[in-house]
Amino acid sequence: MKHLLKMLDLSTQEITDILNLADQLKYEQKHGIKHHYLEGKTLGMIFQKSSTRTRVSFETGMYQLGGMALFLSSNDLQIGRGEPVEDTARVLSRYLDGIMIRTFEQAEVEKLAEYGSIPIINGLTDFCHPCQVLADLQTIREYKGNLDGLKMCYIGDGNNMANSLIVGGLKTGMTVSVACPEGYDPAKEVLEFAQPTGKFELCRKPADAAKGADVILTDVWASMGQEGEAAERRRVFEGVYQVNRELLEAANSGCMVLHCLPAHRGEEITADVFEDHAQMIFDEAENRLHAQKAVMVQLMKD
Numbered sequence: 001m002k003h004l005l006k007m008l009d010l011s012t013q014e015i016t017d018i019l020n021l022a023d024q025l026k027y028e029q030k031h032g033i034k035h036h037y038l039e040g041k042t043l044g045m046i047f048q049k050s051s052t053r054t055r056v057s058f059e060t061g062m063y064q065l066g067g068m069a070l071f072l073s074s075n076d077l078q079i080g081r082g083e084p085v086e087d088t089a090r091v092l093s094r095y096l097d098g099i100m101i102r103t104f105e106q107a108e109v110e111k112l113a114e115y116g117s118i119p120i121i122n123g124l125t126d127f128c129h130p131c132q133v134l135a136d137l138q139t140i141r142e143y144k145g146n147l148d149g150l151k152m153c154y155i156g157d158g159n160n161m162a163n164s165l166i167v168g169g170l171k172t173g174m175t176v177s178v179a180c181p182e183g184y185d186p187a188k189e190v191l192e193f194a195q196p197t198g199k200f201e202l203c204r205k206p207a208d209a210a211k212g213a214d215v216i217l218t219d220v221w222a223s224m225g226q227e228g229e230a231a232e233r234r235r236v237f238e239g240v241y242q243v244n245r246e247l248l249e250a251a252n253s254g255c256m257v258l259h260c261l262p263a264h265r266g267e268e269i270t271a272d273v274f275e276d277h278a279q280m281i282f283d284e285a286e287n288r289l290h291a292q293k294a295v296m297v298q299l300m301k302d
């Protein structure tokens with residue numbers, strides 16, 4: 001593994017190795033065991049989208065690993081004034097040991113990897129969110145003991161989260177069902193990967209997707225950059241594509257509920273269901289730190 005660009009690039013073994021290392025690093029941190037595996041290393045963090053969890057978890061993670069993180073806003077870089085991505089990649093490769101980028105276009109992440117000479121980590125694009133899904137898988141495994149044989153269900157927009165959850169779930173032996181409105185399906189590339197597996201189902205009715213689920217995940221109806229579509233999306237999703245008590249009745253007993261955050265209570269998830277599952281949701285948020293530390297160690301350690 002040279003980069004983390006999208007879940008489609010990872011093998012089952014690579015995902016498992018990341019999760020195992022994430023568990024180890026979490027144990028070491030909880031027990032006060034220093035793990036300065038990246039001492040003297042520097043991570044550049046390029047942000048073209050705002051962030052809470054991504055920035056804090058990567059910056060804290062690099063500190064705990066003995067390295068340093070640099071916050072690089074697109075407003076402060078020449079990339080924000082028209083410098084080509086390929087030039088930025090080659091310049092930053094002379095200064096840094098790795099780059100994490102949170103941006104809009106997947107092509108921008110791929111170009112960084114093509115023209116740079118250091119590891120590139122996708123902190124989020126409109127196409128996928130691999131770091132979040134690795135944390136999700138780590139959390140599910142913590143609560144359920146394994147991933148293979150479980151059923152994962154996703155309710156909502158076929159966005160970057162849906163794309164990455166489908167791939168991550170299937171590659172780790174899970175059955176995956178997704179419920180989203182017509183016209184809001186996951187990416188074609190992801191569906192072409194998923195449908196031949198025989199372990200994937202795309203539904204229009206959330207109750208159909210949730211039947212027999214061991215874990216249900218959701219996300220906001222309108223992601224960053226889609227604010228202008230919020231009213232139309234609310235009209236399409238409202239009253240149907242919501243994780244609520246009625247939906248959970250279709251799932252298996254003890255079904256987990258996860259949310260990548262931020263959550264819009266009363267929209268994609270009801271406040272009572274969110275609070276009932278808050279412990280695991282915030283364990284999931286914490287695991288961003290541990291999963292991303294594992295990715296950085298895998299990619300940047302000598």
